[in-house]
Amino acid sequence: MRARRVISVVGCHAEGEVGDVIVGGVLPPAGHTLFEQMECMRRDHDDVRRLLLCEPRGSVARHVNLLVPAVDPTCRIGAIIMEPTEYVPSSGSNLICIATVLLETGIVPMQEPRTVLPIEVPGGPVTAHAWCRGGKCELVEIENVPAFVDRLEAALEVDGVGTVTADIAYGGMFYAIVDGPRHGFRVEADEARDLAVFGEKVRHAARQQLDVVHPGNAAIRGVSIVQINRPFAGVGQVTANTCIVAPGRSDRSPTGTGTAARMAVLRARGQMTVGDWMDHASLIGSRFRGRILGDTTVAGRPAIRPAIAGRGWITGFHQYVLDPDDPYPLGYVLNDTWGVSGATAQ
Numbered sequence: 001m002r003a004r005r006v007i008s009v010v011g012c013h014a015e016g017e018v019g020d021v022i023v024g025g026v027l028p029p030a031g032h033t034l035f036e037q038m039e040c041m042r043r044d045h046d047d048v049r050r051l052l053l054c055e056p057r058g059s060v061a062r063h064v065n066l067l068v069p070a071v072d073p074t075c076r077i078g079a080i081i082m083e084p085t086e087y088v089p090s091s092g093s094n095l096i097c098i099a100t101v102l103l104e105t106g107i108v109p110m111q112e113p114r115t116v117l118p119i120e121v122p123g124g125p126v127t128a129h130a131w132c133r134g135g136k137c138e139l140v141e142i143e144n145v146p147a148f149v150d151r152l153e154a155a156l157e158v159d160g161v162g163t164v165t166a167d168i169a170y171g172g173m174f175y176a177i178v179d180g181p182r183h184g185f186r187v188e189a190d191e192a193r194d195l196a197v198f199g200e201k202v203r204h205a206a207r208q209q210l211d212v213v214h215p216g217n218a219a220i221r222g223v224s225i226v227q228i229n230r231p232f233a234g235v236g237q238v239t240a241n242t243c244i245v246a247p248g249r250s251d252r253s254p255t256g257t258g259t260a261a262r263m264a265v266l267r268a269r270g271q272m273t274v275g276d277w278m279d280h281a282s283l284i285g286s287r288f289r290g291r292i293l294g295d296t297t298v299a300g301r302p303a304i305r306p307a308i309a310g311r312g313w314i315t316g317f318h319q320y321v322l323d324p325d326d327p328y329p330l331g332y333v334l335n336d337t338w339g340v341s342g343a344t345a346q
Contacts, residue, residue, distance in 0.1 A: 003321040004329075007052065009064065010105060011315035012097040014140075015286035016252030018062040019097030019312075020052075023107070028068040029080075035217065037068060038080050038087045038122040047330055049082040050344065054331025057320050060084050060249050060338045065094050067107075075120035076108060084339070085246040086346045089123025089145065089220055090172030092256010092288065092308040096140045099128035100312030103137050110135065121145075123172055123220070141289075141309035142256060146296050147171040147264040148303035150212055156205040164202055166226075168212055171260030171306065173224040175243070176206045180228045187230050187240045189283045192250050199226040199244025200340040207346075215299035224346065225251075227258045232271055238279040238287065248340025253310065254280035259290040260306035267292060267304050274304075286310075 008024035026048055031037035041048070051057065052064045063083050070078040081087065081094045099117055102108040108117060110132050117128040127143040150168040156176070158164045164183070166176040178199075180187040185195060206212070206223035214220035229241040241262070243255035251258070259280045266272040277291040293305040322329055335342030 001321065002324055004324045005322050007048070007320045009052070009318045009320060010101045011318060012101050012312055013315060014093040014096035014100070014253055014312040015288060015310045016282060016284050017093040018252075019091070019094040020062060020064050021098055021101040022064060022066045023101075023105070026066055032071070034068070034071050034078050034080070034120050035089075035122040035219070039219070041066070041080055041082070042087045050330040051322060052320060053082065053084055054333050054344065056328070057331065060247070060333075061252065063091070063094050065098050067098075070120040072120045072125050075118040075125050077102065078120040081121065083245065085343055086224060087122070088173045088224065090121045090126065090257055092142055092144060092172065092259065093251070093253045093310070095119060095121070095126060095128060095142045095256070096310050096312045099130050099140045100137045101314060103130055103132065104135065104314055137312060139309060139311055141307050143293065144256065144260050144306050144308060145172055146298050146303040147260040147306045148298050148301050149264050149268045150174065152265070152268065154210060156202060156209055158201050158205045161198070161201060164205070166202065166206065167265045168206070168210065168223065169261035169264045170214060171262075171264065172257030174212050174220075174222060175225050175227050175258055175261040176202055176223045177227045177229065177262060177265060178202060180230055185228060187228060187242060187283075192242075192283055195228055195242055196244055196248045196250060196340055199228060200246070200248035202226045203244065203246060215301055222346065225255070225258060227255070227262065229262070232266060232278070235272060235276045235278060238281050240281045242283050246341075246346055247338060247343040250283050252282060252284055253286055254282040254288040256288055256308035256310070259288050259308050263290050263292055263306050264304050268302070
């Protein structure tokens with residue numbers, strides 16, 4: 001066998017969303033901070049993301065995470081999160097996968113009944129609390145980066161739809177949060193394709209019409225994901241949602257950063273307070289539990305400290321190779337399967 005490169009990956013999913021973890025074959029990128037390292041990957045080493053996410057090795061329903069040494073001395077390890085069209089500051093489902101892989105493969109020693117694992121992501125330090133038994137992570141709760149509202153009830157003019165009202169909030173990336181029934185959706189699995197088409201239209205409108213910038217890091221900007229919800233069912237209840245991940249497909253999990261963003265909106269509206277919890281349910285019926293741990297601020301803006309809990313499962317151990325004669329070293333995509341738009345970058 002000839003190979004230009006060999007990359008070792010542990011497969012994992014969190015409540016249905018694939019968040020595989022690179023454990024060998026890729027060196028940490030350059031940069032003094034983890035955010036700079038993420039930008040270096042995006043600018044200089046995007047071939048890694050394309051190789052693993054695009055066909056024939058990957059799919060639009062996959063994310064990959066690169067383990068790197070932490071820069072923050074309070075963290076045990078760092079991670080760079082790569083999604084189908086972008087690199088993101090944080091991700092609940094990916095962090096659940098990362099914690100599960102680190103502990104269940106022995107990269108980080110597991111402590112039963114609970115392992116506390118500080119992880120650095122480009123958006124800042126987070127903490128994973130893993131409840132473990134018999135060598136298995138039975139539940140992982142992520143104390144995520146602060147979540148906050150950018151604006152409520154923003155009016156968007158959406159091509160072929162008309163005016164759509166969205167709440168814009170940050171939970172690790174920026175979300176446009178839309179009421180599904182208001183636009184004729186029950187938010188159920190048989191609507192998945194229509195939800196994806198609608199969500200992509202809203203995302204494009206939000207990126208074109210709203211100047212959304214993180215107040216603490218101007219390089220984090222623009223709506224990444226559109227969350228389409230049923231109305232909030234109340235504290236301690238289950239509410240259905242789906243998050244349309246670019247380039248246009250439903251997150252199979254309930255989306256951790258999306259749950260954080262929605263709790264920030266509900267806190268701003270007085271529908272949740274510190275100590276309250278809610279369950280988000282995905283189109284496949286999986287659930288994340290979100291909790292508001294406390295109030296805080298981000299560059300003077302009111303924010304919450306969110307936590308997101310869910311389960312992860314290892315799915316396999318893989319070695320991906322690139323033959324020197326392979327005519328598609330960056331893979332390829334077609335929009336019959338690669339989301340709505342077929343784009344590989346935001």
